[in-house]
Amino acid sequence: MSPVRAGFLGGGFMAAVHSRAARAAGARLVALASSSPERAAQAADRLGIGRPAAHVAELVTAHDIDVVHVCTPNRDHAEQALAALAAGKHVVCEKPLATSVEDARAVVAAAAEAGVAGAVPFVYRYHPVVRQARELVATGAVGRILTIDGAYLQDWLLESGDTDWRADASLGGASRAFADIGSHLCDLLEFVTGRRIVALSARTSTVFDTRAGSAVENEDIAAVVVELEGGALGTLLVSQLAPGRKNGLVLELHGSARSLRFAQERSEELWIGSREGSQLVLRDPGAVGDRGLSLVPAGHPMGYQDAFNGFVADAYAVLDGASPDGLPTFADGLRAAEITDAVLTSARERRWVDVAPVPAPPESPAASKELT
CATH class of the missing domain: 3.30.360.10 (Dihydrodipicolinate Reductase; domain 2)
Structure with a gap:
């Protein structure tokens, strides 16, 4: 398999954690978009990521990116994940996946429809x-x-x-x-x-x-x-x-x-x-x-970044058809x-509430496209 080509949305603490894990997994760190072109350029330089992207749409539609890491404020997660999924990208999205059940369910459905992989870093x-x-x-x-x-x-x-x-x-x-x-x-x-x-x-x-x-x-x-x-x-x-x-x-x-x-x-x-x-x-x-x-x-001793590295390695393994236990x-x-x-x-x-999840559409167990 050719190296996974990764793009990153956001340039803060979590983007640093994600990018270190992606690098450890052997990925190519292609591009980063942030809240402004200036912030993107600064973060890309600081994190050693190939190039800054002017905006989210430019990054998620880039032909040389396979997986998008969503590391932005919570309110943007669902919208940006959906944009990446619509462009056929695999997605690693910071938690919460969405700030509402309805939006989270929409992201799950979109990934299944697109036939791409999606992961959320519950890294512990x-x-x-x-x-x-x-x-x-x-x-x-x-x-x-x-x-x-x-x-x-x-x-x-x-x-x-x-x-x-x-x-x-x-x-x-x-x-x-x-x-x-x-x-x-x-x-x-x-x-x-x-x-x-x-x-x-x-x-x-x-x-x-x-x-x-x-x-x-x-x-x-x-x-x-x-x-x-x-x-x-x-x-x-x-x-x-x-x-x-x-x-x-x-x-x-x-x-x-x-x-x-x-x-x-x-x-x-x-x-x-x-x-x-x-x-x-x-x-x-x-x-x-x-x-x-x-x-x-x-x-x-091992620690948090090691756990995160293991998670990203498993998320990338799915793109090659693997089914890692516990991802x-x-x-x-x-x-x-x-x-x-x-x-x-x-x-x-102020009452007891049943937690009976509404069935969600099945997720695609593996990528529908081979990496090139």
Whole structure:
């Protein structure tokens, strides 16, 4: 297969992460478009990407681009993904896939109709010990799942003067904390347990009505009680106002035989608990479920960018006809939109909400075109 030819929409932090992962996967970094030609030129130079594009339409219709990475503010994701899909491009779209269920469903349908691949970076799936935890659940070593305790805590919006475009609902969407990081927690929960959330009850809190003089209409904190298929119950806490927590994603599940705990800030470790005693297992390339995700020997720490690199490598493998296990696709992006919508509905109406996703059109399992 010839190298994947990648284009990028957006020139900020996530574009840097995506471009590093694309480079690691052997792609050619062809072009980048941003909010203006000047910003595109600056970002392309900074990130080592071939050329700036004057606007989105120029990039998505370029004949020398196979896959478009959408790394722009949330409100633009669906529109830009649809434009790329209409041009026959494969798409890697930052989450949220869309700021509404309807738009997310439209993106899924468009990818299926175009016969191209779409992926959403729920990259915490790509920590090797997460795959080990998933395998332990799947093989029955944990027993029947009884309860879940999960959290995703950050502190970067702790004070009223802290702000970001995500705090503007017109850019970030009706949900901020939950759509931004709670979606990762729920994806990790469903991925590791193999069970869907079927109902939830949520409360949200907006601590500061204004940030840096601008009105805030989306939440800082979300607390959610969930029920899973099979009857397990869980509590999830999501906050961007937790002092000292930079990226505190934690998933702990309790089965009838064992408990498991993964903490992203200590991503080389998996805690396994039982009534007879507990153990802390360190990442090992030979562990069950690893399937080659360990890029370096045991004792050489891996982290977030390594997980992202694994995700992009899998997304590109689909373009050559592969079906990588665990790749998060547009269907998973739609799932996140459905759960986010249920959280907002529950918080607004102060009631339990069923999370029964409306069936979406099937996604194309592989590319309809060969790369040239």
